[in-house]
Amino acid sequence: MKVTQQASDGILTLILDGELDASSSVLLDTELTKPEILNNQKVLIDCQRLNYISSAGLGVFISHLQRFQDAGVKLVFFNMQDKVHNVFEILGLDALMTIVPSAAEATAI
Numbered sequence: 001m002k003v004t005q006q007a008s009d010g011i012l013t014l015i016l017d018g019e020l021d022a023s024s025s026v027l028l029d030t031e032l033t034k035p036e037i038l039n040n041q042k043v044l045i046d047c048q049r050l051n052y053i054s055s056a057g058l059g060v061f062i063s064h065l066q067r068f069q070d071a072g073v074k075l076v077f078f079n080m081q082d083k084v085h086n087v088f089e090i091l092g093l094d095a096l097m098t099i100v101p102s103a104a105e106a107t108a109i
Contacts, residue, residue, distance in 0.1 A: 011041065014043065016045065016049065043074070047079050050081065058087070077100070079101070
């Protein structure tokens, strides 16, 4: 998996490309653990090219959720493929995390 960053006006977008599994979740965890990530008002997760997510990948997001909330940073997922979105829904994570269809909606939140 590849993680690309784009920053603009207090919004950091992380573009996920590939499969988020046990081995690649370490890379994502490293990105989300960086202290400077909390300097943003929003962290948007572009899931358009994310074609698989394992429990380890979900665990990375869950483990950082409270830290982001405590810092007042909104975590928003967008462009999620149906099969990935279904995993979030089955586990009830769509109730814990903000998931929207498009980048425009993610930015507007």
